[in-house]
Amino acid sequence: MTIMHLKPFPGRYIPWLLCIALSLFFLQDILVVQLPRLSVDSLEALFESFMPGALDWSMLLLFSGLALLGLHDVRQTRHAILRNYPVSGHIRFVFEKFRPEIRQYLIESDRDKVPFSYQQRVLVYRRAKNLPATQAFGSIIDPYQTGYEWLMQSLAPIPHPDPATLRVMVGGADCTQPYSLSIFNISAMSYGSLSANAIMALNKGAHMGGFAHDTGEGSVSAFHERHGGDLIWEIGSGYFGCRTKEGRFDPERFAEVAARPQIKMIEIKLSQGAKPAHGGVLPAAKITPEIARTRGIPMDKDCISPADHSAFKTPLELLQFIQKLRRLSNGKPVGFKLCIGRMTEWFALVKAMLASGIRPDFIVVDGSEGGTGAAPVEFADHIGMPLRDALRLVHASLVGAGLRDEIRIGASGKIISAFDIMRVCALGADWANSARGFMFALGCIQSRTCDTNRCPTGVATQDSSRQQALDPADKGVRVANFHRNTIMGVCELLGATGLTHTRQVTPSRILVRGISGRPENLAHALLNLRKGDLLGEEAAAKLDQYVPGLGIAWQHADPTVWHETKKFNN
Numbered sequence: 001m002t003i004m005h006l007k008p009f010p011g012r013y014i015p016w017l018l019c020i021a022l023s024l025f026f027l028q029d030i031l032v033v034q035l036p037r038l039s040v041d042s043l044e045a046l047f048e049s050f051m052p053g054a055l056d057w058s059m060l061l062l063f064s065g066l067a068l069l070g071l072h073d074v075r076q077t078r079h080a081i082l083r084n085y086p087v088s089g090h091i092r093f094v095f096e097k098f099r100p101e102i103r104q105y106l107i108e109s110d111r112d113k114v115p116f117s118y119q120q121r122v123l124v125y126r127r128a129k130n131l132p133a134t135q136a137f138g139s140i141i142d143p144y145q146t147g148y149e150w151l152m153q154s155l156a157p158i159p160h161p162d163p164a165t166l167r168v169m170v171g172g173a174d175c176t177q178p179y180s181l182s183i184f185n186i187s188a189m190s191y192g193s194l195s196a197n198a199i200m201a202l203n204k205g206a207h208m209g210g211f212a213h214d215t216g217e218g219s220v221s222a223f224h225e226r227h228g229g230d231l232i233w234e235i236g237s238g239y240f241g242c243r244t245k246e247g248r249f250d251p252e253r254f255a256e257v258a259a260r261p262q263i264k265m266i267e268i269k270l271s272q273g274a275k276p277a278h279g280g281v282l283p284a285a286k287i288t289p290e291i292a293r294t295r296g297i298p299m300d301k302d303c304i305s306p307a308d309h310s311a312f313k314t315p316l317e318l319l320q321f322i323q324k325l326r327r328l329s330n331g332k333p334v335g336f337k338l339c340i341g342r343m344t345e346w347f348a349l350v351k352a353m354l355a356s357g358i359r360p361d362f363i364v365v366d367g368s369e370g371g372t373g374a375a376p377v378e379f380a381d382h383i384g385m386p387l388r389d390a391l392r393l394v395h396a397s398l399v400g401a402g403l404r405d406e407i408r409i410g411a412s413g414k415i416i417s418a419f420d421i422m423r424v425c426a427l428g429a430d431w432a433n434s435a436r437g438f439m440f441a442l443g444c445i446q447s448r449t450c451d452t453n454r455c456p457t458g459v460a461t462q463d464s465s466r467q468q469a470l471d472p473a474d475k476g477v478r479v480a481n482f483h484r485n486t487i488m489g490v491c492e493l494l495g496a497t498g499l500t501h502t503r504q505v506t507p508s509r510i511l512v513r514g515i516s517g518r519p520e521n522l523a524h525a526l527l528n529l530r531k532g533d534l535l536g537e538e539a540a541a542k543l544d545q546y547v548p549g550l551g552i553a554w555q556h557a558d559p560t561v562w563h564e565t566k567k568f569n570n
Contacts, residue, residue, distance in 0.1 A: 012084055012085045012088070013086065015070075015085075015086075015087045015088040016066075016067070016070035016073075016074075016086040016087045016088070019063045019066040019067045019070060019087055020063075020067045020070075022059070022063040023060060023063035023064040023066075023067050026056050026057075026059045026060040026063065027060055027064070029056050030056055030057065030060060066087050069086075069087055069090075070086035070087040071086075073085075073086035073087065073089065073090075074086050100447065100448060101447070104118075104445075104446065115369070115371070115414070115436075115446075116414070116416065116436065116440075116446060119140070120416045120417070121440055121445075121446060123416065123417060124416060124437055124440035124441055124482055125440065125441075127441075127481060127482045127485035127486060128440070128441040128478035128479070128481050128482040129478060129481065130481045130485070133485065133489075143513075144513065144517070145513065146513055146514065146515055146517070147512065147513065148512070148513045149423070149510055149511065149512045149513075149522070150510070150511055151419065151422060151493060151496075151497060151509060151510055152497065152509055152510070152511060153496045153497055154496065154497055154498035156498060157495050157496050157497075157498060158495050158498050158499075158500070159495060160488075160491040160492055160494065160495040161491050161494055161495065161499075161500045161501065162491075163484070163487045163488060163491055165500075165501065166182070166183045166487060166490060166491070166501065166502060167180045167181060167182055167183065168180075168181050168183060168408060168430045168431055168503070169181075170265060170333045170335075170361055170362050170408045170430075171333045171361050172333075172359050172360075172361045172406050172407070173359075173406070174323070174326060174331075174358075174359070174361075175326065175331055175332070175333050175334075175361050176330070176331030177329075177330065177331045177332045177333070178333060179212075179230075179264040179265055179332075179333055181211075181212055181264075181265075181408075181431055182209075182210065182211035182212065182431065182483075182487075183421065183425070183430070183431045183432065183487070183490070183502055184211060184421060184431065184432055184433075184434070184483060184486060184487055184490075185206075185211050185212040185213070185214065185232075185410075185431065185432075185433050185434075186202055186205075186206060186211070186212065186213045186214055186433070186434070186435070186438050186479075187214055187370075187412045187433035187434055187435035187438075188214040188215070188216040188217070188232075188234045188267070188269070188272070188337070188412075188433075188435065189202075189214070189216045189435050189439075190215065190216030190217055190218025190219075191215075191216070191218050191219075191221040191223055191224065191290075191291070191294060192218045192282060192286075192291050192294075192295075192462070193216065193218065193372075193373045193450070193460060194216075194439075194459060194460055195455075195458055195459060195460065195461050195462060195466075195467035195470065196221075196223045196290070196467065197458060197467045197468075197470040197471070197472050197475075198439075198442055198458070198459045198460070198467070198470060198472075198475075199221065199223040199224055200223045200226050200227065200472035200476070201442055201470065201471075201472040201473075201475035201476040201478075201479060202229075202438060202442070202476075202479055203223070203224055203225075203226065203227045203228075203229040203231075203476075204226075204227040204229065204472060204473070204476025204477075204479070204480075205229070205438075205441070205475075205476045205477070205478070205479025205480040205482075205483065206227075206229030206230060206479070206480075207227045207228050207229035207230075208229075208476065208477070208479075208480035209479070209480040209483040209484055210230075211230070211483055212229075212230045212231070212232050212264060212265070213229050213230065213231055213232070214231075214232040214234055214267065214433065215231055215232065215233050215234050216234055217234050217235065217236030217237075217238065217240060217269050217305065218240055218291070218294065218295060219233070219240040219241025219242075219257075219294050219295055219296070220233055220241055220257060220260070220263065220294070221290065221291075221294040222290065222294070224262075225260075225262060227476070228262060229262075230262065230264045231262050231263045231264060232263075232264065232265045232266075232267050233257070233258065233263045233265070233266050233267065234267045234268075234269050234337070235254075235266065235267070235268050235269065235325075236269040236305060237269070237279065237305055237306045237307065237308060237309045237310070238295070238303070238304065238305040238306065239311070240294070240295035240296060240297070241253070241254075241257055241294065241295060241296055242254035242257060242296075243295075243296050243297075247304070247306075247310075248310055248311070249310070249311040251324070251328055253296070254325070254328055254329075255328040255329070258325075258328060258329035258330075258332065259329070259330065263329075263332070264332065264333075265332060265333045265334070265335070265361075265362070266325050266326075266329055266332055266333070266334045266335075267334075267335055267336065267337055267362075267364060268309075268318075268321070268322065268325070268334070268335070268336040268337070269336070269337050270309075270318075270336050270337060270338040271337075271338050271339045271341070271366070271384075272337070272339060272366050272370060272372065273339040273366035273367045273368045273369060273370030273384055273387070273412070273413055274368075274370045274371055274372035274375045274379070274380055275372055275375035275376065275379040275380065275383070276338075276339040276341055276368070276379070276383055276384040277307055277341065277383070278307055278375070278376065278379050278383075279304065279305045279306045279307040280304075280305040281302050281303065281304055281305070282302065282303035282305075283302050283303075284299065284300055284301055284302050284303075286453070286462060287299050287303060288462060291462075313562075314352075314559070314560055314561055314562060315345075315348045315349045315351070315352035315559045315560070315561075315562065316352045316355065316356055316559050316560060318336070318349070318352070319352050319353065319356050319358040319359075319360070320356070320358065322334050322335070322336070322358065322360050323358050326361075333361035333362060334360065334361055335360040335361050335362035335363055335364065335407075335408075336360055336363060336364070337363075337364035337365075337366055337410075337412075338363070338364075338365070338366065339365075339366045339367070339368060339370070339384040339385065339390070340365070340384070340385040340389075340390035340393060340394070341383075341384060341385065342563060343393070343550065343553045344553045344556055344557045344563060345557075345562050345563060346393065346394070346397070346557075347397065347553055347554045347557035348557040348558055348559050348561070348562065348563075349559075350397055350398065350401050350403070350534070350557070351557050351558070351559040352559035353401070353403055354401060354403070354535075354559075355559045356559075359403065359406050359407055360407060361407070361408065362407060362408040362409065362410060362430075363394060363407060363408075363409050363410070364409075364410040364411070364412060364433065365387065365390050365391045365394050365409060365410070365411050365412070365429070366387070366412050366413060367384070367385070367386050367387020367388070367390060367391070367411075367412065367413025367414070368383065368384030368385055368386050368387070368390075368413070369386055369387060369413045369414045370387075370412060370413045370414070370435070371435060371436050372450075373450040373451055373460055374450065374451035386413070387411060387412070387413035387414070387424070388423075388424075388427055391409070391411050391424060391427045391428055391429055392427050392428060392526045392527050393527060394409060394428070395409060395427065395428025395429075396428070396526070396527040396528060396529045397527075397529065397534065399529050399530070399531055399533075400529035400530070400531070400532070400533040400534035400535075400539070400542070401532075401534045401535065402531055402532050402535060404531075408430045408431075409428060409429050409430050410429060410430065410431050410432070410433055411424040411427075411429035411431070411432050411433065412432070412433035412434065412435065414436070415432045415433070415434045415437060416434065416436075416437045416440075417486070417489065418486055418487075418489030418490040418492070418493055419489075419493065420432070421486070421490050421502065422490065422493055422494075422502065422505055422510075423510065425502040425503070425505045426505045426506055426507050426509060426510050426522065427507065427526070430502075430503070437482070438479055438482065438483075439459055439460075440482075441475070441478050441479045441481075441482035442457070442459050442470065442475045442478070442479065443457045443458075443459065443470065443475060443478075444457055444459045444460075445457060454466070457469060457470065458470035490502065497509060506523070507521070507522040507523035507526055508521055508522070508523045510522040512525070527543075527546040527547075528546075529542060529543075534554065539551070539554055539555075540552065540554055540555050
């Protein structure tokens with residue numbers, strides 16, 4: 001006798017079958033009880049006779065809809081979960097959709113940095129709203145954890161310096177229109193990535209607070225110019241705002257735009273921290289008439305931003321291009337922004353400065369922790385040098401080459417608080433830029449939907465209905481408040497340490513808890529070079545003391561090429 005083994009009933013179908021059963025139950029109740037009672041004498045009578053059974057009708061529609069949804073689930077082939085779990089499988093997708101919000105509002109701790117902690121965001125919100133940014137009952141940071149940093153205060157603190165004095169003059173010997181720049185400014189964010197209202201609010205805040213607003217590579221739009229705030233015009237590989245129809249650099253168009261009094265500095269974007277060495281595409285469907293006018297592109301074609309520049313191909317050619325832009329802009333400060341990658345290429349730039357005698361007026365070091373509206377995961381997570389390492393490399397090598405006194409350095413990458421500014425100044429920066437910090441001041445809630453055009457606060461969207469929620473007049477004041485209160489925080493830290501300006505902050509002022517648990521001077525873990533160290537025969541040996549192989553990178557760096565893969569591959 002053969003015993004038949006019956007497969008157990010798949011319990012995962014129970015929610016769907018329950019929906020079918022309930023829909024049949026309510027259908028039977030309606031057919032047997034409700035329909036005979038319906039009166040068709042008049043609309044009023046029909047309504048009165050329908051109302052007692054309205055709940056049954058509602059339940060019928062609900063459960064029959066779910067039953068049909070389950071039928072669709074088992075027939076479709078796109079989602080395996082829905083085929084195995086009809087109806088109930090949708091719960092997973094609902095929670096997945098709201099996972100960021102659930103984590104941010106219910107699970108996230110005050111110190112979880114994804115990528116900014118709740119505590120960091122609240123600091124910006126309170127400063128932007130001009131509320132006290134104080135903290136009760138002590139710090140929630142464990143001061144004995146590895147990597148904890150603290151600033152060494154003085155036993156003889158001095159009065160806080162005047163915030164108006166915390167500026168840096170940018171412009172070298174070849175610059176005839178130097179610019180007095182705040183130590184804290186708005187980092188590059190393009191119109192197109194941000195909404196028109198967000199751009200207007202940022203520029204209004206910059207005008208009110210006397211600091212600079214970087215345009216991003218999307219060029220100078222009418223919204224940048226609405227409130228008259230100082231601008232740093234960023235020029236990327238697409239040469240938006242100064243390009244020919246073929247996408248090449250247009251000197252005449254550049255000179256026309258650069259002559260505007262509102263533009264104070266010109267910044268060539270070599271790479272950005274969030275996606276270094278990666279271009280971009282703005283689909284034709286997202287190009288509005290105003291974006292097309294601003295960038296100088298047609299509306300019926302995708303807007304391509306190449307990974308590399310066509311105006312120069314070598315370090316020496318880059319410096320010649322800088323000299324050309326300085327001349328075309330009638331002597332305004334010209335520099336470049338980069339995220340450090342291959343160190344031979346950075347050293348090649350330094351050697352090109354020495355060989356040509358041409359100096360950029362400034363260099364902005366963008367760390368790999370920087371943000372963007374959309375970047376490939378691998379680029380955002382694993383490409384580019386983090387800010388602190390890159391900033392120290394740039395500062396120390398310029399010192400070693402005897403060039404540091406002629407070139408100013410800016411820093412960008414997750415800079416939010418006054419201590420963040422003090423830290424990058426200790427590492428060698430003259431000023432700090434912040435992008436996401438000022439986005440928080442606009443009302444950004446870190447929903448991380450910048451690439452979907454569905455920003456809930458109207459900051460990073462071109463949806464006209466969504467950006468109506470952002471009032472430029474109100475948010476512009478908040479941008480100015482955030483800047484002013486953060487600068488005041490810097491002044492308080494300077495006074496506490498007995499200093500009068502951020503240029504006096506050195507790495508020796510900061511201690512960090514090492515892996516052993518003992519405090520270490522931040523300067524001990526940094527590349528330190530004296531003026532002229534890279535100009536002698538011992539240059540490679542001095543670099544190797546910091547990182548083995550760094551000296552070889554210096555030896556093989558060639559100012560006439562970006563890289564020589566046959567000779568060296570660092």
